[in-house]
Amino acid sequence: QVQLVESGGGLVQAGGSLRLSCAASGRTDSIHRMGWFRQAPGKEREFVAIIFWSDGSTTYADSVKGRFTMSRDNAKNTAALQMNNLKPEDTAVYYCAAAKYLGTYEYWGQGTQVTVSS
Secondary structure (H helix, E strand, C coil), rough: CCCEEEEECCCEECCEEEEEEEEEEEEEEHHCCEEEEEEECCCCEEEEEEECCCCCCCCEEECCCCCEEEECCCCCCEEEEEECCHHHCCCHHHHHHHEEEEECCCCCCCCEEEECCC
């Protein structure tokens, strides 16, 4: 089992920045990749970013490309999402998730609220 705890959400004005963190514990040696997802009110959960635990390679949703950066610290078992130039449409609950090799995202954090005011 892997436990995930997010932190760092909050309220920010448009154009501002926030940094989200995700701390993993438990069987962290089984993590193959971690992702950030978000869900806005009345909308389905959507993919934001992914990082592969072994080499740190990343992929981003088109909507955040160039503004968000995902990173990880293997020694501390943490992943972060640096969010710059935030827009009101980035308002959502952000979740981090972890997956084993060839597995689906079966481990999820509790979510952290990000609100961007215009």
